[in-house]
Amino acid sequence: xxxxxxFSPPVxxxxxxxxxxxxxxxxxxxxxxxxxxxxLRTTDSRAAGAGDGPAGLQPLPAYYATLAFLKDHYLGxxxxxxxxxxxxxxxxxxxxxxxxxxxxxxxxxxxLKEQNQGGYVGVGAMLDPHRTPDGGVRVxxxxxxxxxxxxxxxxxxVILKVDGSSTRRLSLDRILRMLEGSANAPIHxxxxxxxxxxxxxxRRQWVERPIVESQMSEGHVGVIRLFEFNDRAxxxxxxxxTRLERLGLRALILxxxxxxxxxxxxxxxxxxxxxxxxxxVVTMVQSGAEPEIRPVLEQKHNHRFNQRGRAIxxxxxxxxxxxxxxxxxxxxxxxxxxxxxLGTRTYGKGLVQTVVxxxxxxxxxxxxxxxxxxxxxxxxxxxxxxxxIIPDVIVEATxxxxxxxxxxxxxxxxxxxxxxxxxxxxxxxxxxxSRVDLMGFPRR
Numbered sequence: 001x002x003x004x005x006x007f008s009p010p011v012x013x014x015x016x017x018x019x020x021x022x023x024x025x026x027x028x029x030x031x032x033x034x035x036x037x038x039x040l041r042t043t044d045s046r047a048a049g050a051g052d053g054p055a056g057l058q059p060l061p062a063y064y065a066t067l068a069f070l071k072d073h074y075l076g077x078x079x080x081x082x083x084x085x086x087x088x089x090x091x092x093x094x095x096x097x098x099x100x101x102x103x104x105x106x107x108x109x110x111x112l113k114e115q116n117q118g119g120y121v122g123v124g125a126m127l128d129p130h131r132t133p134d135g136g137v138r139v140x141x142x143x144x145x146x147x148x149x150x151x152x153x154x155x156x157x158v159i160l161k162v163d164g165s166s167t168r169r170l171s172l173d174r175i176l177r178m179l180e181g182s183a184n185a186p187i188h189x190x191x192x193x194x195x196x197x198x199x200x201x202x203r204r205q206w207v208e209r210p211i212v213e214s215q216m217s218e219g220h221v222g223v224i225r226l227f228e229f230n231d232r233a234x235x236x237x238x239x240x241x242t243r244l245e246r247l248g249l250r251a252l253i254l255x256x257x258x259x260x261x262x263x264x265x266x267x268x269x270x271x272x273x274x275x276x277x278x279x280x281v282v283t284m285v286q287s288g289a290e291p292e293i294r295p296v297l298e299q300k301h302n303h304r305f306n307q308r309g310r311a312i313x314x315x316x317x318x319x320x321x322x323x324x325x326x327x328x329x330x331x332x333x334x335x336x337x338x339x340x341x342l343g344t345r346t347y348g349k350g351l352v353q354t355v356v357x358x359x360x361x362x363x364x365x366x367x368x369x370x371x372x373x374x375x376x377x378x379x380x381x382x383x384x385x386x387x388x389i390i391p392d393v394i395v396e397a398t399x400x401x402x403x404x405x406x407x408x409x410x411x412x413x414x415x416x417x418x419x420x421x422x423x424x425x426x427x428x429x430x431x432x433x434s435r436v437d438l439m440g441f442p443r444r
Contacts, residue, residue, distance in 0.1 A: 229262025348387025
């Protein structure tokens with residue numbers, strides 16, 4: 001089943017991310033067919049007589065009676081039945097005190113599915129999170145091949161109005177939502193370019209979000225930065241590995257810093273690129289069920305990381321905002337000694353949510369499992385412990401390092417890999433890279 005989901009910022013027009021402690025849901029999208037829904041309805045009568053409260057409260061009759069009484073007697077104006085039901089579901093989930101168990105309204109659920117698919121319907125513009133003095137929003141960049149460029153939008157343009165609504169009065173999140181919409185639906189942006197103002201009309205389209213950056217460093221050490229794990233992650237990693245191998249790849253750095261997670265399927269696929277056949281990637285543990293073991297996928301062995309005598313040295317970079325699916329991959333590589341993990345302790349999110357669609361386009365996400373690394377380590381943080389993956393080599397980056405664009409973690413990884421492959425030139429004193437939480441298109 002595809003959709004296990006293991007919720008950072010420039011912001012991307014039309015790409016709405018939903019944060020729970022700053023990280024994505026780990027989820028299993030559970031489709032419910034008509035027979036299952038019928039079975040659920042059959043249980044309504046059982047639940048109605050199965051009150052467990054001190055006065056024998058019957059949940060469903062109590063809800064229906066409250067809704068009916070409100071509609072018949074409330075003096076003011078009520079929201080729609082859907083809005084009241086959504087509020088009731090949120091209220092039901094609140095006492096659980098689990099930030100990952102939550103209700104997703106139709107817009108949130110649609111955005112979650114788009115996030116899994118690796119794209120969104122919008123204009124393909126990356127926006128600067130910092131407003132101009134007059135409340136405008138500056139365009140930082142455009143996704144390649146999108147209609148925004150052909151329609152006349154340019155980097156550094158300042159958006160003043162969206163379909164006639166001034167950006168001064170709108171939050172950035174609201175602007176992002178307005179730039180979303182249906183494919184081919186037009187949107188009118190009033191922009192300022194230099195001293196001139198003009199209106200640009202763009203028809204929205206599906207925009208795939210590149211989530212991988214790759215480059216070749218000194219000594220033919222490749223660097224792949226993976227920003228999240230969605231349905232396109234493995235394919236983009238595969239393409240990057242192929243490009244680097246054509247350039248003479250001798251060692252690789254997989255940069256998972258700032259990666260908030262994604263789908264479990266993508267984590268299994270990406271990890272399989274670097275792990276030996278017959279090994280375990282991750283184990284899922286659910287209440288009252290047998291553990292589910294996710295093995296290495298042998299069909300992913302089309303590169304040199306799994307070949308005896310020809311394996312390419314690997315280093316994995318992590319930090320405190322590497323979470324969930326990123327921790328699955330780092331933990332599996334570490335446990336199987338397929339590479340060295342460097343950086344700082346990761347976030348520690350070892351939980352999985354099941355996302356169950358509801359009528360009307362909404363859904364509920366329920367924490368349903370926890371995962372263990374191949375060695376059986378539970379990395380989930382709790383009140384009594386920090387959790388997370390502890391790197392093999394701890395490398396702290398100071399604020400001064402970031403100000404100077406000096407990536408000490410990357411430098412350390414390069415130095416260690418140079419030693420492994422016998423490359424003897426010293427690593428430059430300063431390695432200039434973008435700050436992890438601002439790298440590349442199209443992070444939010």
